[in-house]
Amino acid sequence: MGKDTYLRKILGPERLSKIRASKVLMVGAGGIGCELLKDLLLSGFGEIHIIDLDTITLSNLNRQFLFLKEDIDKLKSLIVAKNVQSFNYFDCKLIPYHGNVMDTKAFPLEWYNQFDYIYNALDNLEARRYVNKIALFLRKPLMESGTTGFDGQVQPIYPYETECFDCLEKATPQTFPVCTIRSTPSKPVHCIVWAKEFLFQQLFSFSTLQEVLQDQLRGETDDSEEIDRINKEANELFALKSLISQEDFPSQVIRKIYDEDIEKSLRLETLWKNREKPQVLDFENTYKGPLMDMLSDASNESILSDDARSCTLLEILYIFWVSIVRLQKRVNENQELDILFDKDDEDTLNFVSAAANLRSHAFHIDLQTKFDIKQIAGNIIPAIATTNAIISGFSDLASLNYWNSNFETKHAKTTFISIKENKRATSAAVGPPSKKCASCGQVSRGIANISKDMLKMTVQDLLLKIIKKYGYGDDISLLLGQGELIYDYDFDDNLESKLADIKSFKSNEILLIQDEEDNWENLELYLNFVDGDSIFDLPDLTLRPKPQVELPKEDEDKNDDNGPELEAGFIEIDDEDEPPAKKRKIQEEIEIL
Numbered sequence: 052m053g054k055d056t057y058l059r060k061i062l063g064p065e066r067l068s069k070i071r072a073s074k075v076l077m078v079g080a081g082g083i084g085c086e087l088l089k090d091l092l093l094s095g096f097g098e099i100h101i102i103d104l105d106t107i108t109l110s111n112l113n114r115q116f117l118f119l120k121e122d123i124d125k126l127k128s129l130i131v132a133k134n135v136q137s138f139n140y141f142d143c144k145l146i147p148y149h150g151n152v153m154d155t156k157a158f159p160l161e162w163y164n165q166f167d168y169i170y171n172a173l174d175n176l177e178a179r180r181y182v183n184k185i186a187l188f189l190r191k192p193l194m195e196s197g198t199t200g201f202d203g204q205v206q207p208i209y210p211y212e213t214e215c216f217d218c219l220e221k222a223t224p225q226t227f228p229v230c231t232i233r234s235t236p237s238k239p240v241h242c243i244v245w246a247k248e249f250l251f252q253q254l255f256s257f258s259t260l261q262e263v264l265q266d267q268l269r270g271e272t273d274d275s276e277e278i279d280r281i282n283k284e285a286n287e288l289f290a291l292k293s294l295i296s297q298e299d300f301p302s303q304v305i306r307k308i309y310d311e312d313i314e315k316s317l318r319l320e321t322l323w324k325n326r327e328k329p330q331v332l333d334f335e336n337t338y339k340g341p342l343m344d345m346l347s348d349a350s351n352e353s354i355l356s357d358d359a360r361s362c363t364l365l366e367i368l369y370i371f372w373v374s375i376v377r378l379q380k381r382v383n384e385n386q387e388l389d390i391l392f393d394k395d396d397e398d399t400l401n402f403v404s405a406a407a408n409l410r411s412h413a414f415h416i417d418l419q420t421k422f423d424i425k426q427i428a429g430n431i432i433p434a435i436a437t438t439n440a441i442i443s444g445f446s447d448l449a450s451l452n453y454w455n456s457n458f459e460t461k462h463a464k465t466t467f468i469s470i471k472e473n474k475r476a477t478s479a480a481v482g483p484p485s486k487k488c489a490s491c492g493q494v495s496r497g498i499a500n501i502s503k504d505m506l507k508m509t510v511q512d513l514l515l516k517i518i519k520k521y522g523y524g525d526d527i528s529l530l531l532g533q534g535e536l537i538y539d540y541d542f543d544d545n546l547e548s549k550l551a552d553i554k555s556f557k558s559n560e561i562l563l564i565q566d567e568e569d570n571w572e573n574l575e576l577y578l579n580f581v582d583g584d585s586i587f588d589l590p591d592l593t594l595r596p597k598p599q600v601e602l603p604k605e606d607e608d609k610n611d612d613n614g615p616e617l618e619a620g621f622i623e624i625d626d627e628d629e630p631p632a633k634k635r636k637i638q639e640e641i642e643i644l
């Protein structure tokens with residue numbers, strides 16, 4: 052059987068030849084990326100470019116099957132490209148890049164322009180949003196994919212024709228009122244957040260409790276007594292931190308946090324009218340002696356690395372003590388003055404898990420194993436190889452429609468998989484761009500190709516060109532980069548200046564045009580300086596009228612699972628690994644090819 056016979060049968064000769072001639076980009080070579088690369092390769096693509104910024108670690112090996120033990124510490128992008136060669140049956144050209152996809156110097160817009168299709172296999176919102184923007188500028192098809200545990204989703208994005216990545220709200224990170232964290236915890240997670248965000252930060256990192264609290268509390272309370280208490284608490288912890296060079300630092304910490312502070316809080320009687328009172332530890336009388344015995348027996352060290360153990364209170368104190376001593380040593384001997392919490396840094400994890408459990412004990416909350424605390428503190432949902440494999444399969448398959456001769460974007464489908472019995476695999480038609488979307492609903496994008504000699508033009512010339520080309524009225528504003536105002540009705544100082552004299556008018560910058568009369572949507576132009584003479588090409592775009600302000604009504608797309616909006620006075624738990632969580636009204640049976 053000829054090499055392509057099988058593919059020709061499935062894809063049809065016409066589609067196959069288009070796919071063979073296509074050049075695609077895969078962003079991310081981790082859990083989804085390893086699976087996806089195998090799928091893309093076996094679908095017959097002519098050229099696959101792969102970008103990843105990371106190196107391979109031991110913890111990747113359980114699911115990222117293209118990496119072997121000997122590949123640890125090597126670059127992910129180079130190794131995936133190398134390790135798929137053994138099954139590169141269709142002689143695909145593989146081009147790896149080690150780098151950050153958001154690096155505009157290494158990967159300017161014109162670099163992305165060479166691709167026919169972009170596949171995201173990323174693990175964070177920032178990079179996903181960035182690639183989404185790039186796809187919008189270039190009007191390139193983008194396949195977005197994400198998994199969380201057993202759940203996963205692929206979303207084909209056809210810019211300005213279907214919803215983009217930003218069209219639907221993402222689940223808001225979980226938040227907790229600061230007073231719950233600080234004074235009245237009732238769940239293990241409250242104690243974990245306290246241990247990680249307050250106590251650990253205060254004792255071992257640069258930011259002081261005062262800074263942390265001031266950030267979180269802005270607007271939450273104007274009760275002057277409460278503010279005084281917070282300031283006092285911050286000063287006391289600061290004083291405690293200054294004792295870090297002393298040998299009895301661990302026992303000072305324990306006494307202060309689990310005896311003195313609890314006693315103080317018991318004196319605030321109103322807090323305990325309707326709640327169970329917390330209990331003091333009574334460290335000196337009850338635990339210090341047995342703890343010293345434990346510390347003198349080296350065989351107890353195995354407790355430190357037993358993540359699944361349901362520890363006794365004494366064992367938790369042991370872990371707490373040892374972690375403090377080790378962190379103390381890092382500060383005093385290695386001059387590590389700003390230690391960051393990292394779930395893979397054993398000392399920081401031991402400290403946070405033991406501190407959280409001791410606090411749980413004080414407030415009569417169930418104790419947790421270190422494994423459980425690690426998941427919560429590191430916001431980890433275990434990555435499952437099979438979910439990644441299924442989602443990658445869908446990502447590849449769903450994209451192959453694009454090369455059908457009768458393909459229309461309105462037939463594109465989002466696919467979901469889930470562990471729920473009646474929702475194992477479902478799909479739903481993708482919607483049109485959301486009118487409310489800040490990325491694609493109220494702004495158009497395009498590339499302005501400009502040769503350097505045209506920089507002799509003035510800002511006024513530019514303004515007139517834009518007004519003429521797009522039909523804006525007189526009242527528009529021009530902003531560059533991160534919001535630097537170049538022109539508006541009330542600010543015309545630059546009108547006579549040459550573009551060459553406007554510092555941030557440079558290649559790879561973005562020029563934002565805002566219609567202050569609110570008739571037409573805004574426009575973002577990517578400035579692309581090109582070789583040649585007298586080139587000033589503005590993209591051909593038809594602007595959409597700006598949606599008129601509507602009275603508030605039920606938002607159909609709104610994700611019911613969203614928590615409250617993030618406000619001052621709430622602690623935010625980062626959750627970078629969220630896939631694009633979305634809710635659809637119509638869910639249909641799966642129908643991909």
Ligand SMILES: Nc1ncnc2c1ncn2[C@@H]1O[C@H](COP(=O)(O)OP(=O)(O)OP(=O)(O)O)[C@@H](O)[C@H]1O
Binds near residue numbers: 080104105172178434
């Ligand atoms: N801005 C970026 N530029 C290039 N690659 C990126 C960028 N952000 C993330 N990545 C890559 O995307 C991949 C995502 O894969 P995955 O979700 O499996 O994460 P991981 O880091 O391999 O695993 P884990 O986080 O579970 O240890 C990673 O290899 C990561 O390096």
Ligand SMILES: [Zn+2]
Binds near residue numbers: 219
């Ligand atoms: Zn959008």
